[in-house]
Amino acid sequence: MTLQVLLIDSYDSFTFNLVTLFRDLTVHPEITVVPSAHLTPAYVSSHLFPALLAKFDVIVIGPGPGTPLQEDSDMGGIPHVWRAIDKYYAGSYRWVPPVVFGVCLGFQWILLAYGHPVVRLPRPRHGLISVLDVTEEGKNDLFAGLDGKDIECVRYHSLHVQYDNDFAGNNDIVPLAWSRDENEEGQKVLMAARHKTRPYWAVQYHPESICSKYGAQMLENVFRLSEEHTRLRRQWINKVLEQDHLPLLKASILERQDVLETFLQGRQHRCKILHKWPHQSANRLETRDRQADIATTTLFQYIVDLPENVNISQFVTELCEQVFEFSGVFSLLESAAAPGSWSYMGFNEAIPHRFTYYIPDPFLTETSTLQPQVWTVDSIDDVWELLASVIDVNISQVVQVGCGPNNTDTRISFDQLKEIVRRSRESGLDELPSFYGGLVGYVSYEAGVVDGLNVPVDHESPAEVPDIDMTFYTRSIAVNHNSRRVFIHTFEEQNFVAIYRSWILRVAECIEMLPEVRRAKGRPAKERVGAAIAKFNDKKIPGDIRLPDKDEYLAKIDLAKEYLASGDSYELCVTDQTVVIEKGSLHDGSGDSNISFKEMRSDWAFYKQMKAMNPAPYSCFFRSKKSALIGMSPERFLRWDNNLGECELRPIKGTVKRTSKTTLEEATAKLKTPKEQAENLMIVDLIRHDVAQFCENVEVTQLMGIETYKNVYQLVSVIKGTNMRPGVTGADILRGTLPPGSMTGAPKKRSVEILQELEGHRRRGIYSGVSGYWDIMGHGDWSVVIRSAFSVGGQGTDVERIWKIGAGGAITALSDREEEWEEMKTKLEGTLRVFQNV
Structure with a gap:
């Protein structure tokens, strides 16, 4: 027995x-x-x-x-x-x-x-x-x-x-x-x-x-x-x-x-299994038959090999700017620094296929036409089920454009492509993309609190931006930084084959004309078509900055330490937000249904400044009608592969400012202290607990390794989960592990409740949430939204627009209040410098 x-x-x-x-x-x-x-x-x-x-x-x-x-x-x-x-x-x-x-x-x-x-x-x-x-x-x-x-x-x-x-x-x-x-x-x-x-x-x-x-x-x-x-x-x-x-x-x-x-029953692990939109009711708008709509969908793929001496970072920037001219608003997930090795761009038609949800609204908005659709939802569970049905694309075949003799097209089944990708992943190679199209966007901190922990948020503090904002992209570009190979993808219904095939070839032609590619091939640069978009200049914005109050921040640290002493928490990630007010109109008369050219140019200029000053492996540029998100996150939250049944998380705890006088040896000595290692260890144990609910095996493949970035040294651990339990997908793990433990503390649920009190029940919004992609092939990769800025209000109008920058640090019993204040400022400065012309 x-x-x-x-x-x-x-x-x-x-x-x-x-x-x-x-x-x-x-x-x-x-x-x-x-x-x-x-x-x-x-x-x-x-x-x-x-x-x-x-x-x-x-x-x-x-x-x-x-x-x-x-x-x-x-x-x-x-x-x-x-x-x-x-x-x-x-x-x-x-x-x-x-x-x-x-x-x-x-x-x-x-x-x-x-x-x-x-x-x-x-x-x-x-x-x-x-x-x-x-x-x-x-x-x-x-x-x-x-x-x-x-x-x-x-x-x-x-x-x-x-x-x-x-x-x-x-x-x-x-x-x-x-x-x-x-x-x-x-x-x-x-x-x-x-x-x-x-x-x-x-x-x-x-x-x-x-x-x-x-x-x-x-x-x-x-x-x-x-x-x-x-x-x-x-x-x-x-x-x-x-x-x-x-x-x-x-x-x-x-x-x-x-x-x-x-x-x-049901308490052995808290899996929330995702499945197709399960039911219809009188108070719910009829869902369209997505499988019927996409029954004849074809995925097109075109591969371009770049010159050996091309500057990948510059290439990605130029490609985004050029393709924007004929494809419109895009999203970018860029590996601007090691250990990241891929950059993904998502493009769509003029009107993006976007899903937005605010807590605690009983509806989700789908914008794919001039008239948005509204879906009635009973809870956030319904939101995720609808997103799961969207990502469940039935692709019948894959057409590899110009891959055969005499540049003829070759065809394989979608299952064959998935098997090729699976074998590549299984062998440890990083040669093929993880994003072929799908959902790109973010999940706010509060969405993770409500969904992952079942902790309510204060409704008296309304959301300034959507708590879930994802766009479904049918056109994408993947750039492998190591092999310098570019993968161009698009998929849609069969009767649009000619249109989408021509988009791929136009992107390929565009690549050949980019100044960085021509330079790498020893050819003179040519005047770019659409010169206006090439002038993505730094923008000087009138306004002001509202920094965190030192005395208030120190008081939060003191109260946090009292909760630690009483046994309510082991670690509390206390944060604050800086507000940058951007005044003046960005409206250029292009219409309220679209993002204006000036808005896009301004946000892209901020992103380029941020990348130049503080490149990071999990960078993001995401622009919607509701908000803009620009970020240089050093921290991967979760990567998954449903086909292999595995996932990986890379929590960061422990930061030392990098200066011309700080050597790696000195940083190592500071990061190997009991305080810094305790911070990291607590989050490693927390993540092992989170992942163990969904995977049979959990392994720490790197414990407290030191990684070097442009402005900081970081203490990084790597946790890998394998053998996902039956019925579990990566999206289940994403939901069940939010919000990121590195942004809450441990134990997570009680720590979140304490942090709500310490931070005055003010919503963190996108900061401390996650951004990334959910791919049609069964992959996902999400980073923690830190070292980032997001905008609220003012899009397309004459009123002020507000940028918010969050920063904070883990408070433990060994924390020194003045040192924690300085650490918070170090994290803040890297992002705030983008707005140095304010």
């Missing part, structure tokens, strides 16, 4: 790392995760609870924010479960209790229940590593087989247990290990303990952290030591089921199992 484990989740951001640790043990237990808030007093006191105790061999009280001293608000249903176990243990039925294992908050609760006080540490220990001082009892118990080894453990706690038998009035708890941090904390801190006679174990540290050692061996010892107890307990339960004089208990265990399964 498989060992059954119930893990009570207190909404921590490391819970599923525990699931992974338990799952990989030799006993291979079956694990069910239930939120502590679901275990209500009514449920625990009902006749259903015996069925719960009978079903599970082990109950794990997991970590979480808060304190065991506040039962109702922080502990959820844990106290009720604990008291029920004790009641049944001592009651007339003489229950043989399940094994209990506590971690962090669970450790504190168990020892508090036996009378040992829980108090604040002199200084919180968040993301910091200690070495265990194992007792003689521990060497033969929880840490058997580890004698003589340095057992390093990661700690996330600001409270600790004062072990005191006299105060407790009993000696039921046996210490198994202490910390060795006496010099720093003034006393040893209890790190592991067990009950003297019952099968209860608990640890204060986090054995599931990526930097904790021997966590699996320690848990193997738990199951080894409790094996006989579990065997006897199962015999007792079977005996109860055979006895007719215990009808109530027997009925609770047997007849209520169906109710119990209903209560527990």
Whole structure:
């Protein structure tokens, strides 16, 4: 019989790392995760609870924010479960209790229940590593087989247990290990303990952290030591089921199992599976039959090889400007610096096929004609389902233009192309694009808060820009920076083949005429057609800048540190916004239905300045009627490949300003301090937890590597998830991991709630959200919107337009308020310099 484990989740951001640790043990237990808030007093006191105790061999009280001293608000249903176990243990039925294992908050609760006080540490220990001082009892118990080894453990706690038998009035708890941090904390801190006679174990540290050692061996010892107890307990339960004089208990265990399964189902992982638009109703506009519309769609591909000495950055800029002249507004996702190696441009017809959604509106707007369509939505789930149906394009064939003898077209099936791309990815090559067309845009921070965490946002603070803004592109250009190969793509219905094929050839001709290409081929540059668009000059804008107030920012840091000390959070990413007011008209009489030439030119000039000053691997230029987004993000949030069933995240935590006097060695010394590494470690553990809900395997392929950018040095980790669970897509992972943990802190849900209070319930908007693409081939790549600026208001009118620039930093117990202010300014300056002419 498989060992059954119930893990009570207190909404921590490391819970599923525990699931992974338990799952990989030799006993291979079956694990069910239930939120502590679901275990209500009514449920625990009902006749259903015996069925719960009978079903599970082990109950794990997991970590979480808060304190065991506040039962109702922080502990959820844990106290009720604990008291029920004790009641049944001592009651007339003489229950043989399940094994209990506590971690962090669970450790504190168990020892508090036996009378040992829980108090604040002199200084919180968040993301910091200690070495265990194992007792003689521990060497033969929880840490058997580890004698003589340095057992390093990661700690996330600001409270600790004062072990005191006299105060407790009993000696039921046996210490198994202490910390060795006496010099720093003034006393040893209890790190592991067990009950003297019952099968209860608990640890204060986090054995599931990526930097904790021997966590699996320690848990193997738990199951080894409790094996006989579990065997006897199962015999007792079977005996109860055979006895007719215990009808109530027997009925609770047997007849209520169906109710119990209903209560527990769906909690093993929180996947929101996307599928086609599922239904129609009287209050919903009829959805068009998208499959019928695109049943004969063909994907056209044309490949151009650039000269070896071409400047790719300059080439991408010139290509965007030139194609804009005959294709209109575009989006650009550019690798302006390593480690990025691709740039993608999306183009469309004069009227873009755009989807916009504002929280909490009950509708999504689709703009693909002069008259926008409005789709009724019940929740943000419906928004994502509609987007999923849009991306589900049925391409029948791929025409490779001019790839055969005498420049003839060749044809393959779409499935053949997908298989070629899949094999290339599987072999580790980066030769083929990941974007062949699809959705490009952004998801705001608030959309992630509502969708990923189910945390409401203040409706009194309205959204200034859409919370989801994505454009569906049927024409795209992909540039490989390493091979210097350009891929031109377009797809549409069969009766438009001639038009779309001619667009591809026009882009190819345009490439040959670009000044950078002609220079690389040793040819003289020619006067460009449409010279007006070539004059993308820097724009001097009248207006002013409103910077964050230092005293207010420092006050937020102080309050954040109080939340860290109270146990509510381990890390809080405090942010603020700078406002740049651009006054004067940008309207050129082109009509309200289009983005004016002057608006586009102005925004593009800002982007080019930003790229010249602070190039980054995940740069973006996105322009809609509602807003403009220009960014030089160094941080990939999520890349996925549905065909391989894998994803990758690259969180950044730890920043040192790069100057002419700062060497890599000096930056490394600053970034290898406990404070900087703790910041990064907490987010790595958080992301491992997020991804583990959707992928069977999660691996940290780079832990706290140092990467060099033009203006900063960064501490970067890489987390890879493989073997997506059945039915899971990359879009599910995107939704389930938002908002980015590097922009919130940990535990994520409680940290977001605290940050809403600290930041006055003001919306962050696009800042701290993600931007990127969702491709028709099953790929996606999204970056965190940082080192960026976005505009609100004033498009196409005579009123002022406002640019917003967000910046901030992770606050930990080791943070220095003045240093955090300086770090925030360092991040802000890189973007603010774009507007230096204000």
